[in-house]
Amino acid sequence: MKLFLLLLCLFFFFFFSSGVVAGDRKMGSHRSSSRSTFNVKSFGARANGRSDDSKAFLNAWAAACGSDGSTKLIVPKGTYLVGLMKFRGPCKNGYLKAVEDLSRYGSSDNWIEFREINRLTITGGGTLDGQGAAAWPYNKCPKNFHCKVLPTSVKFVRMTHTVVRGLTSLNSKFFHFAVLQCVNFRAIGIRISAPKDSPNTDGIHIERSSGVTISQATIGTGDDCISIGQGNSHITIHGITCGPGHGISVGSLGRYPNEGDVKGLVVKDCTLTGTANGLRIKTWANSPGASSARNMTFEDIVMNNVANPIIIDQTYCPYASCSSTTPSRVRLSDIKFKNVRGTSSTPVAVSLDCSPGVPCRNVHLNDVHLDFSGGSPAKSACDNIHASYSGTQIPPPCA
Numbered sequence: 001m002k003l004f005l006l007l008l009c010l011f012f013f014f015f016f017s018s019g020v021v022a023g024d025r026k027m028g029s030h031r032s033s034s035r036s037t038f039n040v041k042s043f044g045a046r047a048n049g050r051s052d053d054s055k056a057f058l059n060a061w062a063a064a065c066g067s068d069g070s071t072k073l074i075v076p077k078g079t080y081l082v083g084l085m086k087f088r089g090p091c092k093n094g095y096l097k098a099v100e101d102l103s104r105y106g107s108s109d110n111w112i113e114f115r116e117i118n119r120l121t122i123t124g125g126g127t128l129d130g131q132g133a134a135a136w137p138y139n140k141c142p143k144n145f146h147c148k149v150l151p152t153s154v155k156f157v158r159m160t161h162t163v164v165r166g167l168t169s170l171n172s173k174f175f176h177f178a179v180l181q182c183v184n185f186r187a188i189g190i191r192i193s194a195p196k197d198s199p200n201t202d203g204i205h206i207e208r209s210s211g212v213t214i215s216q217a218t219i220g221t222g223d224d225c226i227s228i229g230q231g232n233s234h235i236t237i238h239g240i241t242c243g244p245g246h247g248i249s250v251g252s253l254g255r256y257p258n259e260g261d262v263k264g265l266v267v268k269d270c271t272l273t274g275t276a277n278g279l280r281i282k283t284w285a286n287s288p289g290a291s292s293a294r295n296m297t298f299e300d301i302v303m304n305n306v307a308n309p310i311i312i313d314q315t316y317c318p319y320a321s322c323s324s325t326t327p328s329r330v331r332l333s334d335i336k337f338k339n340v341r342g343t344s345s346t347p348v349a350v351s352l353d354c355s356p357g358v359p360c361r362n363v364h365l366n367d368v369h370l371d372f373s374g375g376s377p378a379k380s381a382c383d384n385i386h387a388s389y390s391g392t393q394i395p396p397p398c399a
């Protein structure tokens with residue numbers, strides 16, 4: 001069995017530092033003081049895309065991992081053929097810091113990328129510090145549709161059978177983790193932290209993947225704790241603690257033509273606290289494509305003072321410039337909310353705002369109990385939907 005890791009045009013740095021994390025803007029430039037450098041090429045990596053470089057990677061990793069002080073593992077530009085890779089910890093001082101200077105990332109929109117590896121396992125803990133505070137002022141995405149995105153801390157691309165266990169991500173410049181075109185991906189016990197007001201710092205973004213399980217994660221960040229984008233199937237999210245953040249979101253869907261469908265999503269046993277949304281499905285108004293999202297179940301969810309605990313929004317358009325005259329063409333169907341309890345910080349606890357072009361079909365709510373923490377009774381709002389209901393319903397269903 002041949003396994004591939006292709007690091008194409010990649011030049012990334014791992015910084016291990018047991019010292020202070022904060023603001024050394026010149027990291028990696030002239031300060032060679034106590035930093036040891038481990039270059040995979042010095043460990044025998046050939047980077048010709050044909051001979052197996054696994055041993056060199058693992059030896060370089062082991063040396064960097066076992067070294068005291070500030071450590072840098074360098075993977076120079078090139079194509080590396082590697083086999084079964086387990087970057088195993090615990091490292092002596094597993095603290096990875098991202099370079100702050102954005103020009104060092106060139107046109108790359110990620111810091112660390114794992115691509116096309118079969119059976120990669122990352123264990124042993126460790127912390128990835130994206131040092132995002134210096135980059136956030138350069139993020140134009142909240143205002144500009146055609147923004148250049150900042151680097152995502154860790155991107156997994158076209159991976160198969162991946163396990164990531166116990167990793168911590170702090171203050172990413174953009175997303176903390178992105179899982180793209182992966183098959184059979186499991187993340188267990190991940191911790192994510194960034195300030196509540198940090199822009200586009202989604203915790204885990206999943207797109208065009210199938211067979212993804214995210215469990216026992218603790219996520220507090222400035223955007224969605226978990227976002228499930230287009231083209232995903234068989235996604236299971238359970239045991240997540242979310243907040244602050246924008247909640248657990250499906251979408252936004254329908255921004256681009258030719259998006260894939262979302263199907264087979266289960267979100268279970270999650271607790272959301274103080275988030276700007278709870279369980280959200282959002283699709284763009286004016287969507288160019290006609291994709292669908294179906295067979296999605298949200299169950300056993302606790303909401304603590306969450307704004308918009310249950311929300312379907314098919315008129316999503318965060319920019320002043322987009323015209324929302326054409327309804328969303330993304331079809332939503334077969335959606336269940338079961339046993340969703342707790343408090344809403346806004347009076348409308350359940351908002352089901354579907355597209356007038358393609359009304360939502362087969363949406364069922366079972367045992368929903370959400371009280372408005374402001375005192376007056378919580379309310380429901382609905383548009384272009386005939387939902388069905390069973391069990392407890394607080395707020396009462398739309399008339």
Ligand SMILES: *[C@@H]1O[C@H](CO)[C@@H](O)[C@H](O)[C@H]1NC(C)=O
Binds near residue numbers: 234235263264265266
């Ligand atoms: C719905 O999704 C679940 C979870 O992925 C899956 O087990 C089930 O087979 C799907 N049902 C249909 C009708 O596709």
